[in-house]
Amino acid sequence: MRVDRTISNRGMKRILFSVAYPDRLVHPLHRRVVEEPSVTRAELLMWSPTEDATTLLWCDGDRADTERVVAGIDSLVTSHFVGGTDGTYVFLRQDGYEFSATLLDIVADSRVIFLPPVVFSEDGTVEFEAVGESTALSAFYEALSELGSLTIERVSEFERRNSPSQLTSRQQAALETAVSVGYYEVPRDGSVENVADELDCSTSTAGELIRKAEAAVISAYTETT
Known part of the structure; x- marks a missing residue:
């Protein structure tokens, strides 16, 4: 291709x-x-x-x-x-x-x-x-x-200014997994450990992916409001 x-x-x-x-x-x-x-x-x-x-x-x-x-x-x-x-x-x-x-x-x-x-x-x-x-x-x-x-x-x-709204595939997968395991439920049902298990990665990696994805989404939101 x-x-x-x-x-x-x-x-x-x-x-x-x-x-x-x-x-x-x-x-x-x-x-x-x-x-x-x-x-x-x-x-x-x-x-x-x-x-x-x-x-x-x-x-x-x-x-x-x-x-x-x-x-x-x-x-x-x-x-x-x-x-x-x-x-x-x-x-x-x-x-x-x-x-x-x-x-x-x-x-x-x-x-x-x-x-x-x-x-x-x-x-x-x-x-x-x-x-x-x-x-x-x-x-x-x-x-x-x-x-x-x-x-x-x-x-x-390609944008001359770096766009925080662009998630990597791993960051997007981490967010989607976090939602699916109940990480964002109130009260919270899922944990970073659950996300790590689903993604088959370490807890520190899962936590980092979630944090970076959250930062990108929030930054993109604040830029448009």
């Missing part, structure tokens, strides 16, 4: 992709997320445009769990951990990003821009957003499809 067959060819588009790579192309960090039972999700929040690979990473585990995940990065030079209420942040400096050369060539040749975060999930999928003209996005889609199983999760118009 070509991207430009599913959306208009005019204007700038924003597409949420998810991809499952074959084992030979799986990033070492992602491999550790899949293997480490206490971490189910890692988000690459920021990356540096400089020659040294400096990134800000977030994992949904505590510091000890996150340290075990980061230990799987052979290119690691230095790391600094910062605890949070729902996970752990890590400032990383590496001597290389460790993505496959084939993947980096596709990224370098594409005429699209990638928006943070890049999400590495325990089920082996990588989720990310790309922005560009539909023809460029279509070419990128076809090239990346040759490397892994690629799915288009959402297509929308």
Whole structure:
């Protein structure tokens, strides 16, 4: 399926992709997320445009769990951990990003821009957003499809200002699940643990998804009132 067959060819588009790579192309960090039972999700929040690979990473585990995940990065030079209420942040400096050369060539040749975060999930999928003209996005889609199983999760118009009303598929699923288990009933019947069970993820991940989705919905509402 070509991207430009599913959306208009005019204007700038924003597409949420998810991809499952074959084992030979799986990033070492992602491999550790899949293997480490206490971490189910890692988000690459920021990356540096400089020659040294400096990134800000977030994992949904505590510091000890996150340290075990980061230990799987052979290119690691230095790391600094910062605890949070729902996970752990890590400032990383590496001597290389460790993505496959084939993947980096596709990224370098594409005429699209990638928006943070890049999400590495325990089920082996990588989720990310790309922005560009539909023809460029279509070419990128076809090239990346040759490397892994690629799915288009959402297509929308690109807005110069970030729209908080756009939920990721995971955030939308979390809200829908929260409603179905009675999380928003008065008095409350369901819990974050119930949502986590339904989504098959950790409690911290479910809580984070709900909070981010709620923030997006509330922000969108206040912008229109």
